[in-house]
Amino acid sequence: MPQKENRQFLQGNVVAAHAALAAGATHFYGYPITPSSEILETWVNLVGDPAKPNKSPVTKEPLQYLQCEDEMTSGFAMIGSCLAGKKAFTTTAGPGNILMQDAFSAAEALRIPTVALIMQRGGLSTSTVIYSQEEVTLTCLGGNGEGFRVVYSPHNIQELYDYTIKAFNTAWKYRYPTFVLGDGYQGKMHGEVNLHTMDPKSYVKPKPILLSNKGKNKKSVNLRNCYDQEEEIYEIIEKYRKDFARDSKKIAESESLFLDDAESVIISHGIVSTAAKEAVGRLRKHGQKIGFWRPITLRPIDLPGLLKAVKGKKEIIYIESALGQLSRLINDELMSSNDNRVRNVRIKTMFKPALGISPRDITDFISKNVS
Amino acid sequence: MSARRRPPKNKSSQKNSASNSVLPSFPKCYKKNSKPHKFCPGCGHPIVLKMLGQAIDELKIQNKSVFLIDIGCSLLAWDFYNIDTTQTHHGRTIPVALGFKRANPEAVVIAYLGDGGAYSIGMQHLVHATLRNENITTIVVNNMNYGMTGGQMAPTTITEQPPTTTAPFGRKEKYLGTPLKGPEMLEKIGVPGQYIARMSVDVPPQLKLTLKKALQHQMDKKGFSFVEALSYCPNNWKTNAAETIATLQKAKQEFPTYEKEL
Amino acid sequence: MNCNLSDNQKSIKIMLVGEGGQGVQTIAKLLAKAAFAKDYHTSYIPNFGTEQRGGISIAFLQVACEEIVSPKFVDPNVFIILSSRDINRTLRYITKNTTVIYDKYLVKKEIVEKLKKQSPTVVGVDAFELATEKLSERSLNILILGILIGFVDCTLIEKITEIMDKKFQKYYDKKPELKKLNHEALTLGLNLTTA
Incomplete structure (x- = not known):
């Protein structure tokens, strides 16, 4: 608040x-x-x-x-x-x-x-x-x-x-x-x-990681960053993987608009998604059944939110000021789904690496490329 | 490179050795269950670490010290002491140390690294920590080669030492550059009041005294303190005991004992 | 909120194209700050190369009566150009509905021809000449700011003067005549648009 x-x-x-x-x-x-x-x-x-x-x-x-x-x-x-x-x-x-x-x-x-x-x-x-x-x-x-x-x-x-x-x-x-x-x-x-x-x-109060315990018979914290055996580091990474999967559910965030009746969904992030938002608003005024989804966290991706945005839609349109760096992250998540209604969604891309993208760039692209 | 380990002693014999003092006793700040240590037989690191341990004991700073180590052989000391520790690489140990000190000025912060981290890949950190007079203690173990990666040429490799794997004909300075002299370099850029020293591992009591002075310097909030411990690496030098000592003696010509409060 | 944008528009998108050192970014920021102080929704993006001086320098400025969602645009209502540099990079932003203002001295003839192919409304002004003759070369950007005010909301002039004087006070302290020059430049520019 x-x-x-x-x-x-x-x-x-x-x-x-x-x-x-x-x-x-x-x-x-x-x-x-x-x-x-x-x-x-x-x-x-x-x-x-x-x-x-x-x-x-x-x-x-x-x-x-x-x-x-x-x-x-x-x-x-x-x-x-x-x-x-x-x-x-x-x-x-x-x-x-x-x-x-x-x-x-x-x-x-x-x-x-x-x-x-x-x-x-x-x-x-x-x-x-x-x-x-x-x-x-x-x-x-x-x-x-x-x-x-x-x-x-x-x-x-x-x-x-x-x-x-x-x-x-x-x-x-x-x-x-x-x-x-x-x-x-x-x-x-x-x-x-x-x-x-x-x-x-x-507010989350910070705590010391080293010198956290100044007691007389303290046990030292030896924060390890090197390992002798591949099995040792494998175990650590496995633990981190599980932790991250667990915490992802609480951390991941996304935003969506007009998904209910949308046939196509624009996926973008960051400042490009402001242009996408405005473009979707304009296209909606012309009766185009287009939706909007953006990840707020790129790591981790809000998987339930993403699946909801994509499932059963005709196509998704990635819009980025890069050559598909976001789409690779998202496609990875989509490929992990067993649901054909997710896997069969068509993909279109508007990639403008290192170039700013305006609402009009997007409406022009959509009117040319999306029926 | 493999660490050849002695068979672990059983608990009772360790207890005996501590109590009846037949064997030299461990410094109090040692983490006993991590012994025997992981260094190669004949390595100079354990001598530096033991002298540092004694210095820490004598200054009674075990519970307020942070021991930060680098990649390379120094990382084998990640659980050497019953002292809070962590490890990074490439000389970034110095930035971690100064970041810690700036956030906790009461801590005694020790950056412990090799000649590769301090004098080559992380040289800028050493230079700028000196220029800013960061109130930390930096200990550089100079064994004149890259030990953990298999004995390659280091910035401190000298012509007179046994050939390294990447200077197999010896360090011909015309082609491979001149050895770097840490303390002498820092003297040129240092700030008045800084403690800068070099001591070798064949004189442990003097080494301990030097380390103790460096730590005391930090505790007195007098700014950056620096000790280079001239060491040996018989495993990579491929020298026997006599040759090791002889090589160290030659190295001392190049890297003489040094102590200055600037 | 008192929405008083010229021609009863709900939002105005302005693109300023010049070169580093001309003060393009300074005036865009001044106008944006004044508009914000007058309760307009405002956004401003500077866009420049690696040179501190001399490279192409572009400002994207929006002043609106409603919330601005996207700060970047390709269809400015007003396009002001003060340099012949790198024109191909910015031509694509001019639409048929864009009013293009160019400086007669600073923008080459062949560039003007290119501008005219993009939009029917291309107007040349003697800003540089006016500034150098009547004031000083360094007043050019303030004069342009005056022109800009005319396109946005004439009543902003007081607020802009206030913010400008505050910003340049330390220069005024050294060179008191600068204040008068700036005020004159602003009025001169504004008169150009209203005329």
Whole structure:
């Protein structure tokens, strides 16, 4: 439930930093990269003079930041602070996201509740500083891991704020590295937002993972990250798999519109889904029986929600600013279904890698390609 | 590379050894059920770890220390002590350590890594932790090769040591570069007040003293402290005891004992 | 909410195309902030290359009486262009219903021909010339902002002046004549649209 109202017109990156503050984050580690740098800059301003830093409105502890020498440091220093029981976070994009996967893999292996705000820039490699949805695979499944991570894909600035707050609580409640996957548009654009305070009931208090027990006859915590035998690590991964399947039911979220009578369903995520939403509204006015579904969590996917959206429909239309990074995630889930009403649904795609997509792009595509 | 393990002692003999002091006793902070340790016979790590254990005992900081280790042979110490531990890789141990320290300034935070992590793949972390004067203690075990991956050339490999698998004709500096001198490099960029030292494993009492000073430096909130422990790796050097010591003596020419409060 | 968009429109989509350093993003942000302060729903996306100066710089701006769902669009009502650079990248955004404003000095003739193929409403203005002759080269963006106000809601001028003066106060402190220049530029621009 949103608390105190505070409506403002702000840049997405500024909003994300304020969300971290409202969520009770105290430590930030980062390295500048467009289009995410204003998160670092805004947090630095929120901290104020490091000699007499401002305090967290939630924990009343002094705020901290460090501009690191690289993304590995940002990621691993964040892990260090989380191990000590503080809500630490980082932010990055593009090639920085690649470097930071090193730390995210470690967080996945050690079940450390980290939070990273990713603002996708154009792929491939250095590419543009503007926008894409091409860091979906990297953020969901990057590193030498199995994707035991939570990835929120907010679709507007208000959600960027709300889900950044939520990410901190999810991370600490379930102990997974958690991501808010924004993009260059969301980070750089200005929009309306209600910077409400966090609902105190949703707050998950952080606890130290190391040095949690200072008793005299304490048993040490030896948090292991290397294994001798393949059977040993297999057991760990199996345990994580089961945990993740169990927690997914509570974590996964999606949003749908007009599914009841829809013959075709548009599937998109993030900012593209705002264009899809508007396009579906326009098409509905012209009598087109079209529906809308978007995953809010890309990891894990809300499987019951997805099956409900797809079952018995004539076709689904994937719309992405990438070459099918979302559709691969979803198709994977659909293929696991034994229901022919799910498996026989036709698939159409509108992929515009690294290009912004507008409602009109979508209505044009639908009128050309969907009867 | 396989760790050759001694047959585990039964419980009663361990008890005896602790009580009647016939065998040298373990430091109190050791995790006894993880012994015998996992290092190769003749390895220098256990000497460094034992001296560190004694230093921790003497400073009475077992319950407030965090022992952070890196990939490579140092990771075999993941359950060496009854001290909270975790492990990462590629020198990222230093960022984990400074992140921990910044979140819990009362903790004594130790980053323990090899010459590959500290001087090559994670060099930037060592450099910038020094420049920022992070209040942590970094211990680098320099055995002049990459031990766990099978004895490849390291940034610290010297011409005078037995050939490594990736410099089979020896380290010819013209082609393979010059060995890196950690403490001497840090001295150039360090901040006044920092404690920087090098001691070798063939003089354990001095090594212990050095480690203790480094930890005390951190406890006194005096900033970054750094110890390079010059060590040996007979398993990969393929040296017998006498050759091992002889090689270490040659190495000491290249990597002399060093101690400075900048 | 007092909805007073020009021509009784419910929403206006504006695309500003220039190059880095011209102040395109600054004026888009100023207009967006003023519209928001006047209770309009507003969104603004900047779009630029890797150069800090000189590269193509585009702003997507929406001002609406109803909630804005999607911030990105391809069918602007108003398309203002101040540079001949990379035109092929932005031509596709011009529809038959788009009003195109170009600067007569800054946009080359062959580009204007291309613009005219996209839309029947293509209007040249002497913004650069006016700015350099009567004010200063650096007043160009504020003059353009004046033009923009005419397309959105003329009553925004007070709010914009207020926000602009606050933003540039530190420059005014150094160069007091700048304030007058900016105010004049704004009025000059606004007069161009209302004329």
